[in-house]
Amino acid sequence: MALVPRRRQGPSKFQQAADGSMTLIDHIRELRNRLFVASLGLLVGLIVGFILSKWVFHLLEEPYCRLPSSISVRADGKKYCDFVVLGVGDGLIIRLKIALWVGVIVGAPVWLYQLWAFIAPGLHRHERKWAYIFVTIAAPLFATGAVLAYEVVGHSLSFIMSAGVLGEPTKLEVGSYLNFVSSMLLLFGGAFEFPLVLLMLNFTGVVTARRLLSWWRIVIFLCFAFAAIATPDPGPFGMTLLASCMILLYLIAVGIGFINDKRKGRGREIYADIDDDEISPLEDDRVPVGAADPIAAPSPLDAPTPVHKPLPLEGRFDDMT
Template identity: 30%
Template sequence: MARGRRSTNPEGRMSLGEHFRELRNRLLISTLAVVALSVVGWYWYQDIIDVVAAPVQRVAEERGDELVTLRFQNITEPFATQLKVAIFSGILLGSPVWLWQAWAFLLPGLTRPEKRIALVYFFVSIPLFLAGAGLAAFTFPRLVAILLSFTPEGVANIQGMSEFLSLVLYFMLAFGLAFLLPVVLVALNQMRILSARAMLRSWRVTLFAILVFSAFMTPDPSAWTMLAMAAPVFFLFWCAVAVAFLLERRRRRRGDDPADRYARLSPGEATPLS
């Protein structure tokens, strides 16, 4: 169907109605993928809860005589929690599908070189997002142990299951989004919007912005969660700076540096548009 339409419409032009139908189809595929993969989270709900609650149970076993546990607050909360776990699992597992659908909706409007670059960014973004979520899942048990260690002796620490689970899920989502920072920076550099030297000069501002972003994205008010996110993201920022310098060096070797082109212009000559 798409091949026949391409042969009769070589430029790939679409009407407004066709754009909306294309968007509807992309959204439908993404929704079906999330719903189908939510079954995985629903089926493995008990195993997921065992992993999530393991840090709290470990602290409770170490303290022995103290009351450190998770609880449900009402009769409907267990069902709502299982539904939340299922939907989040579907979104996480289906991220390659719905991210690809978003890219595929934008790709027809790009040129051939832009399509190659967009695909590279797409295939880099997914591992970075999953790496951020995986790092959050790896560090969260240690973070829970540190935070619960501040509970004084003789004082109970009873966490609501829904709030605790939301903390875990938002923590993973925030880490995944934060790990996409180098992709955004390298993309801005490749579009000639942000130079590598400008990134290097603004590292203090970037560090402050990362700390503020981490403080807002992590729902827990303690500084440990903020620092746990900010440290790897700041490291990725330096990786993006290094990649930007390499890309600029490559462009200079090919003679594709705008600064070199503008330097050859006379004072009264207009700058080129491209």
């Protein structure tokens, strides 16, 4: 049995994009294909989100349904959580919004991979390695912040409604309530990405961990200021909880920065122990300037090569040109 030689494959698209051999048209074609695949992932996620939308809505309405004022009784005596609905199509629009949110999360592995596969060839190997690490850390941090926001909303909603001019909790409009909850989830999730910014500054060599630790007063003030603005509860519970979590994450990021600085040998430079305002000494190492070396006379240039006489006009071109 004769062995068929294996056909030698050419470089992959990743290698072509990394070494710069891919043309502009190939880049545009690759972007089109990756956008199409990402759209398919979002479409599948949207379908899954539409199926799970009622379950997600019941999960989001739980803090509101804990309030006694949100419970109503049907004619048959069964209790249910009651919202105020102002528009005819509000229920369907809210379900589509929830389906879109869930679809973005469910389809994240697809569209994030397509985005990464398009931009990764332009990065160095160590940049791709750190991007993997930061993305792996960012997802659980955002999820932790969202869970904390859910708990804060559950504890603060009763106080917010009873502290108003009406003096007691009332029924809420379903659209405004979901916008409020989703905004809190995004704010808390984004706040938990704060240590990643500090780690990026440290790992790229912009600031050292010692410099980050010297900013602790400013960081604590900014954490409490952000928590006071972001949390809906005017009381100290939500603000203190969010600010404490951000400060804890800041200290963890500084600790990781110290480990990274020790690994890279930062802080052992020649000017590490010198104050920033101290003037560096200048050594007086004057060297006397002597006479310059003599310049040799220029050598004559060779005569130019004679130019041949051009061919006649009818002999320069063929029948096509």
